[in-house]
Amino acid sequence: METYLLDWANLLLRWVHVITAIAWIGSSFYFVFLDSSLTPPLDEKLRKEGATGEIWAVHGGGFYHPVKYAVQPPQLPGHLHWFYWESYSTWLSGMALFGVLYAFNASTYLIDKSLMDWSPGAAISVALAFLVVFWMLYDSICQLFAHRKHGEAIVGAGVLLLVCFASWLACHWFAGRAAFLLVGAMMATAMSANVFFWIIPGQKKVIASIQAGQPVDPIHGQRGKQRSVHNTYFTLPVLFAMLSNHYSFAYSHVHNWLILILMMLAGAAIRQFFVLRHGYKLGRNRHPAGYAAVGVAVIVGVIVWLAPAPPVKNATNSIASPAGSTRADGPNDYKSVQSIITQRCLMCHGEAVQMKNVRLDSPALLKQHAQSVYQQVVVTKAMPMNNSTGITDAERAQLAQWFLAGAKVE
Numbered sequence: 001m002e003t004y005l006l007d008w009a010n011l012l013l014r015w016v017h018v019i020t021a022i023a024w025i026g027s028s029f030y031f032v033f034l035d036s037s038l039t040p041p042l043d044e045k046l047r048k049e050g051a052t053g054e055i056w057a058v059h060g061g062g063f064y065h066p067v068k069y070a071v072q073p074p075q076l077p078g079h080l081h082w083f084y085w086e087s088y089s090t091w092l093s094g095m096a097l098f099g100v101l102y103a104f105n106a107s108t109y110l111i112d113k114s115l116m117d118w119s120p121g122a123a124i125s126v127a128l129a130f131l132v133v134f135w136m137l138y139d140s141i142c143q144l145f146a147h148r149k150h151g152e153a154i155v156g157a158g159v160l161l162l163v164c165f166a167s168w169l170a171c172h173w174f175a176g177r178a179a180f181l182l183v184g185a186m187m188a189t190a191m192s193a194n195v196f197f198w199i200i201p202g203q204k205k206v207i208a209s210i211q212a213g214q215p216v217d218p219i220h221g222q223r224g225k226q227r228s229v230h231n232t233y234f235t236l237p238v239l240f241a242m243l244s245n246h247y248s249f250a251y252s253h254v255h256n257w258l259i260l261i262l263m264m265l266a267g268a269a270i271r272q273f274f275v276l277r278h279g280y281k282l283g284r285n286r287h288p289a290g291y292a293a294v295g296v297a298v299i300v301g302v303i304v305w306l307a308p309a310p311p312v313k314n315a316t317n318s319i320a321s322p323a324g325s326t327r328a329d330g331p332n333d334y335k336s337v338q339s340i341i342t343q344r345c346l347m348c349h350g351e352a353v354q355m356k357n358v359r360l361d362s363p364a365l366l367k368q369h370a371q372s373v374y375q376q377v378v379v380t381k382a383m384p385m386n387n388s389t390g391i392t393d394a395e396r397a398q399l400a401q402w403f404l405a406g407a408k409v410e
């Protein structure tokens with residue numbers, strides 16, 4: 001019952017999280033598009049009032065005419081819409097999901113004993129520290145170098161190095177699946193913190209100055225813009241990190257950290273293509289196709305790199321009966337498969353614990369799940385989870401042979 005309710009909590013939170021993230025990233029993409037598509041206002045009156053850009057758009061049957069005042073409008077309207085709940089609710093639902101999934105089941109999901117044999121409490125604390133420490137380092141880099149000569153390039157390089165190092169570390173400390181998610185959560189936390197600690201407070205200060213009739217310090221706008229630009233380049237990498245943790249061929253690879261870094265770089269390059277493309281249409285940038293090409297080339301490179309070796313004929317047979325095997329009764333009969341399942345799976349899929357509602361403790365149940373057992377144990381090698389029960393390659397091959405021979409259970 002508890003697992004069942006936890007699964008519901010997981011599903012509903014995931015649903016909310018994806019919805020809020022769409023709202024956040026959607027509005028963020030929209031404003032990035034807006035900023036790179038604005039043209040100087042045609043109307044003299046608007047220009048005199050301090051308007052710096054405008055765009056005409058048609059959407060959903062109506063015409064829209066947003067106008068931008070880069071520093072301040074002539075007067076503040078009675079109602080001003082703020083964009084922050086999209087970001088905060090994404091972060092809050094994400095943390096709740098992390099709690100339900102990873103903190104609750106730390107020893108299953110978060111910990112890979114072959115990498116780091118620590119207690120659930122220690123692993124959870126270090127995972128949370130990842131989020132905080134990354135933010136502090138990232139924020140210091142932004143503050144220290146932003147206003148120096150070549151500040152943007154230094155900040156960009158610093159943040160890139162930091163993300164690479166954090167990815168490497170996470171993949172060496174946590175189970176691959178959790179590591180990918182953690183890197184995504186770490187960058188997404190910095191994105192929300194940018195909104196919470198810099199963008200919104202800066203806007204509040206600007207408004208206070210306008211209301212007090214004082215000149216507006218442009219630093220707030222510049223800082224907000226810097227963080228908002230970072231957020232844009234983080235979005236595609238973060239989404240990759242969050243989604244890829246469902247694909248064991250990526251996260252369970254020995255060089256999973258490198259796969260993560262390369263795919264995130266590809267994401268950032270592709271985002272750059274989209275950002276520049278809007279301005280290109282107005283003749284502002286060179287054609288940004290190069291960025292898209294680099295992104296796609298990196299992805300294709302990773303696909304080729306990870307491609308499984310073609311199956312060798314009779315491989316199953318030769319692995320299934322390894323030299324020195326002591327099993328007397330042929331390797332693919334139900335008896336020996338059952339003993340593998342008992343040893344390697346029942347602690348999580350038996351009467352007491354039924355992860356994902358999968359029970360394998362009777363012939364009928366094993367038969368019922370045979371297809372997905374084959375999928376999980378042989379094809380994706382996602383099971384046993386983080387190989388916590390130490391299944392051997394020979395045993396995987398034995399399961400494969402049993403399944404391919406018809407998955408008999410008597």
Ligand code: HEC
Nearest residue numbers: 108344345348355356358372373376377383384385388389
């Ligand atoms: C340490 C605990 C653990 C062990 C050991 C383990 N599993 Fe799992 N298993 C899980 C968890 C957790 C899930 C849910 C994974 C998810 O939500 O993606 C799962 C899911 C599954 C699923 C369903 C996958 C799906 O998404 O539909 C199958 C099938 C499965 N396991 C088979 C096995 C087999 C076979 C073994 C033994 C070789 C095994 N598991 C060992 C924890 C474990």
